[in-house]
Every structure is written in structure tokens, then in C-alpha cells.
Amino acid sequence: xxxxxxxxxxxxxxxxxxxxxxxxxxxxxxxxxxxxxxxxxxxxxxxxxxxxxxxxxxxxxxxxxxxxxxxxxxxxxxxxxxxxxxxxxxxxxxxxxxxxxxxxxxxxxxxxxxxxxxxxxxxxxxxxxxxxxxxxxxxxxxxxxxxxxxxxxxxxxxxxxxxxxxxxxxxxxxxxxxxxxxxxxxxxxxxxxxxxxxx
DNA sequence: CATGGGATTGACT
DNA sequence: GTCAATCCCATGC
Numbered sequence: 422x423x424x425x426x427x428x429x430x431x432x433x434x435x436x437x438x439x440x441x442x443x444x445x446x447x448x449x450x451x452x453x454x455x456x457x458x459x460x461x462x463x464x465x466x467x468x469x470x471x472x473x474x475x476x477x478x479x480x481x482x483x484x485x486x487x488x489x490x491x492x493x494x495x496x497x498x499x500x501x502x503x504x505x506x507x508x509x510x511x512x513x514x515x516x517x518x519x520x521x522x523x524x525x526x527x528x529x530x531x532x533x534x535x536x537x538x539x540x541x542x543x544x545x546x547x548x549x550x551x552x553x554x555x556x557x558x559x560x561x562x563x564x565x566x567x568x569x570x571x572x573x574x575x576x577x578x579x580x581x582x583x584x585x586x587x588x589x590x591x592x593x594x595x596x597x598x599x600x601x602x603x604x605x606x607x608x609x610x611x612x613x614x615x616x617x618x619x620x
Numbered sequence: 621c622a623t624g625g626g627a628t629t630g631a632c633t
Numbered sequence: 634g635t636c637a638a639t640c641c642c643a644t645g646c
Contacts, residue, residue: 462627470627480642497628498639504627517627547628590627610628623645633635 426573429565433488437463437507437514442601444505444516446574446581450567451553454529456521456543457578460602460609462588464504466513469593473513483561484513491569493550493560500547503555505564505571519589519600521549522608524575529554545610581606584613 433440441463448455466473473484483492484506492504492515504515521543523530530542530552543549555569564571581603588600602609
């Protein structure tokens with residue numbers, strides 16, 4: 422594992438859980454605004470929590486497309502959530518980007534969010550899209566070429582230590598440990614239970 | 621065609 | 634801790 426991580430279509434074409442793990446530490450950039458991914462979740466059409474579970478529809482067509490594409494959808498009528506499509510066109514798989522550590526363009530983030538506190542700028546899937554200016558119109562655009570891009574982890578930053586656990590905010594398949602985050606990060610959407618205590 | 625629910629957030633008690 | 638906001642779309646009759 423000596424070579425640098427390369428983010429290309431093959432990176433996203435691998436198993437969605439592996440991609441979810443490897444995306445922690447990568448950077449999401451939209452113009453001059455960027456943040457380091459500290460939390461992700463994996464979704465696959467084989468399990469009922471995924472939008473693609475019911476099969477290919479107008480809404481989920483993007484999920485059944487090529488990997489490396491952004492799937493952006495509206496949640497609870499108000500929030501835009503950002504996903505990266507993974508695996509092949511039959512998988513209906515994607516990684517939800519749940520939280521970022523702000524790196525660049527903090528002033529733009531604060532202006533869009535109407536907040537000052539850095540830890541709260543991107544600590545949730547709806548928050549980070551607002552902070553980055555990601556909107557529904559980015560649905561179907563390439564995460565490799567932009568306008569919204571995913572970049573390899575900065576060489577200056579150490580590889581994060583991962584924590585895995587059940588996904589958040591879903592009512593089905595809650596047993597799958599498909600949520601991944603950077604251990605100890607204060608930028609995650611929800612803190613992890615300490616010492617294996619229940620939430 | 622009517623209805624219900626959701627991968628959330630923020631404000632309020 | 635509780636709860637409303639607000640829109641897309643899957644499901645059911």
C-alpha cells in the first residue's frame with residue numbers, strides 16, 4: 422500500500438462498504454469550498470433501507486447508473502443529501518456523505534449556514550450540502566470531474582482511524598454496521614456511544 | 621387519484 | 634426531550 426490513493430471510476434466501482442470506509446479522510450470540494458469526509462454510510466439495493474431497494478424508478482435511476490456519479494435527493498422536503506454512486510449498474514449502491522471537517526472556504530460556509538461555529542458547519546448530511554452549496558441540480562453530475570468533486574486524502578493529514586456502527590435515521594436494516602467515521606472526530610453528525618453503551 | 625412516509629434540522633418546552 | 638416544516642414519490646384503491 423505504498424502508492425497514493427487514486428480517485429477514479431474504478432475506486433467507486435468496488436464494493437460499496439469498502440468505498441464507504443475508504444472515503445473517510447477524502448476531500449469533497451465545490452469550487453473554493455472544501456471539507457474532509459469524517460463520516461459515511463453505505464447503501465445497497467439488497468437491503469431495505471436503500472432507496473434502490475424497490476428497484477429502478479425515476480427517482481433512483483441515478484443509483485442504477487455508472488459509479489462515480491453524484492446522487493443528490495431531497496430529504497424531508499427541505500434538505501439535499503449527497504451520495505456517491507458505487508459498484509456496477511445492477512447494484513443500486515451508493516455511499517452517503519454524512520459529515521465533513523471544514524478545510525477551505527470557511528467564510529462561504531459560514532455565510533451559507535448563517536453560523537460561526539466551525540464544528541457545526543458540516544456536521545450532518547443536510548448541513549454539509551448547504552455549506553458547500555450542493556443542490557439538487559448536481560444530481561447526476563460526475564464526482565470525478567466536478568463541479569462537485571471528491572479528491573484523495575491530503576498527504577499532510579494522517580490516515581484516520583475508523584469506527585463502524587449502525588446507520589442513523591433509518592427504520593429498516595438497522596443491524597447492518599454500515600456507518601463509518603473518523604474515530605474521535607468532533608465534526609461527526611452524532612457522537613458515538615462511549616465504551617459500547619447503547620445510544 | 622389520495623395518502624403516507626422519509627438516509628434531517630432547528631426551535632421550543 | 635418533543636415536534637413541526639415541507640416536497641418527492643412509492644404504494645394502494
